[in-house]
Amino acid sequence: MSESVLITGGAGFIGSALSRRLAEAGYDVAVMDILHPQVHAENTTIDLPPSVRLYTGDVTHAPDCDAVLRLFKPSQIVHLAAETGTAQSLTEATRHGSVNVVGTTQLLDALSRCGHVPDQVVLASSRAVYGEGAWRAGDEVFYPHPRSHAQLVAGRWDPQGPSGEAAVPLASSAMRTEPRPTNIYAATKLAQEHILAGWTAAHDTRLSVLRLQNVYGPGQSLTNSYTGIVALFARLSRQKQALEVYEDGQILRDFVYIDDVVEALYAAVSGPAEPSRYVDIGSGVPTTIHQLAQQLATSCGAPDPVVVGKFRDGDVRAARCDIEPAVEDLNWRPAWSLEKGTQALLDWIEN
Numbered sequence: 001m002s003e004s005v006l007i008t009g010g011a012g013f014i015g016s017a018l019s020r021r022l023a024e025a026g027y028d029v030a031v032m033d034i035l036h037p038q039v040h041a042e043n044t045t046i047d048l049p050p051s052v053r054l055y056t057g058d059v060t061h062a063p064d065c066d067a068v069l070r071l072f073k074p075s076q077i078v079h080l081a082a083e084t085g086t087a088q089s090l091t092e093a094t095r096h097g098s099v100n101v102v103g104t105t106q107l108l109d110a111l112s113r114c115g116h117v118p119d120q121v122v123l124a125s126s127r128a129v130y131g132e133g134a135w136r137a138g139d140e141v142f143y144p145h146p147r148s149h150a151q152l153v154a155g156r157w158d159p160q161g162p163s164g165e166a167a168v169p170l171a172s173s174a175m176r177t178e179p180r181p182t183n184i185y186a187a188t189k190l191a192q193e194h195i196l197a198g199w200t201a202a203h204d205t206r207l208s209v210l211r212l213q214n215v216y217g218p219g220q221s222l223t224n225s226y227t228g229i230v231a232l233f234a235r236l237s238r239q240k241q242a243l244e245v246y247e248d249g250q251i252l253r254d255f256v257y258i259d260d261v262v263e264a265l266y267a268a269v270s271g272p273a274e275p276s277r278y279v280d281i282g283s284g285v286p287t288t289i290h291q292l293a294q295q296l297a298t299s300c301g302a303p304d305p306v307v308v309g310k311f312r313d314g315d316v317r318a319a320r321c322d323i324e325p326a327v328e329d330l331n332w333r334p335a336w337s338l339e340k341g342t343q344a345l346l347d348w349i350e351n
């Protein structure tokens, strides 16, 4: 009998790509997804292979979780169902808390009610759990406070060292960087990690936590205005609009292509059993928002991006990660450059 995998949120951007990968590899795959209208605009098709069962259901709703587990007792669960709007989470905290935190506990309670313990739970967590992450000033490593509104109004974009000196961001690593969420979305993702760690330990089963950097690529919702700067910039560049770049353009991110993320999740599902793992998944290459904007503008023949000095409260200044532990642990390596990946995204939007 083939191994079975339940993917919550499996009709979304990452989930549908992972469903295809697992189905192609011979896994028996089921998806539980509420098909949220913010992600799935009206009249868009759900792109899942015919062999994948789609159970339309809400992870926050106990009877829905019970119904799915009555029909499908998976050997592994990949938990992706989530509200993912970072800025939106500041004004819709309860919605994020409900889906991300209560949705996780409801799923676990449903497993307990039906007496089923999967061999592994895989969680797509987020680089957001690190908040501003660790920075270095001289020889000192420190964790900056979230940037205040007043600091951003004054255009002091970079966090400063403890004595006000210049500082540089360090690559986050699950092995050494303390999570310090600075927004509600991030706090709920860290809560998911803690909840699943407690449950899996108590049930002697495995947990893989993959902290994903900014994922982009074909299949990303182009209508959800709350997520996905690469998709947004790609769309505007194709319309020949000049992109507005916030702060001084030097906000740093790691943009990782969807196929690389799917391969990492696939490796966690299919690889040798580890008791538990926490790894960072990115391209390993930090990119400024200005570089991203310039690349898309050049590809589309759009005007050069404009640095506008605007900002968003709650944005972190720098996000980059050390992927080497994941490379070793998962026997995986990202294969897509930003240039190749953004071109693939543009081609997908075109067609």
Ligand SMILES: NC(=O)c1ccc[n+]([C@@H]2O[C@H](COP(=O)([O-])OP(=O)(O)OC[C@H]3O[C@@H](n4cnc5c(N)ncnc54)[C@H](O)[C@@H]3O)[C@@H](O)[C@H]2O)c1
Pocket: 008, 009, 010, 011, 012, 013, 014, 015, 032, 033, 034, 035, 036, 039, 040, 057, 058, 059, 060, 079, 080, 081, 082, 083, 084, 099, 103, 124, 125, 126, 127, 189, 211, 212, 213, 214, 215, 216, 221
């Ligand atoms: N895309 C990224 O850059 C990124 C980065 C870090 C972490 N992640 C994490 O990866 C996971 C998947 O993200 P994505 O980019 O595919 O997002 P997505 O929004 O495309 O997919 C999420 C899916 O969850 C479903 N969903 C929402 N609420 C639900 C509920 N109550 N019950 C059942 N299903 C529900 C939605 O309908 C959607 O299909 C999320 O947990 C997210 O936090 C994503």
